[in-house]
Amino acid sequence: MNINHLRYFKEVCNQGNLTKASEICHISQPSITAAISSLENELGYKLFNKINNRLYLSEEGKVFRDLTNDFLQQFDTYYSHARDISSSAHSPLRLGVPAILGTFFFKKIIPDFYEKHPEIDLKIFEAPTIDGINMLNNAKLDLLLGIRDNKCYSNCNSKEIFSTELCLAVSKDNPLSEEKYITPEMLSRIPLVSVNKGSYHHSIMMKEFKDLPLNILMYSNQLSTIQYMISHNCASAVIYKDVFNKSEDIICIPFKDSLPVQIHIFWQKSTYKSAVMRTFISYISSLDFS
Structure with a gap:
């Protein structure tokens, strides 16, 4: 039994949809379909029933889902324990960082973390x-x-690293740069550049400003592209106040109704926290982000 097939099955259970599951797992839909079929052939029973283009777990599938979730949690704990057996090993650590936060965090942790912990192979x-x-x-x-x-x-479990807030970043030549606060209504009158779907920025814009006819000209995860669009007065962006605080060409204006943001470090709940994970959490918690 292929453990990747079990992870695909778990995601299909979470999403109830092969297309969404394939996007999250970053594989093609035919590959996920083949993985589910392979599991069903191996087990000898159907895992899902399809009703109105949505997948529903069969009775056997429900039992297998619970068994699979327990096994995957145990396996992840086993894997982390196994990596901790040798204190002299060059231990890998896989860290996810949103693109917009990347530049801000990287100047804080690179190369400092590598210099202080050469025994940890940090992959970002x-x-x-x-x-x-x-x-x-x-x-x-x-x-x-x-x-x-x-x-x-x-x-997931998490620990807060620091707090900030979302603001509207505009060119210094934009008429809004003279405003003390931004109201939601102001957003409907200006072109915007937004971070892609799957980001907090996109979800907060869709949630907080759902009743406004937002004029989003571009979606991009590249900070350099967003900075170019703003500084050349092509568009504005809802973004963390800290990102452009040293820019001479970009003004960040707070919203009248503040949009606070808490930056956390997350890890999987109820699983073993490896030595390298504990080291990184302790390290980043000690940094000053003010």
């Missing part, structure tokens, strides 16, 4: 918070830096 992956949570729960990441809001990430 670009991952928006929402997608990153799914990667964390599918054991594709060990830790994730991201945003914690009122949404409950039931399968």
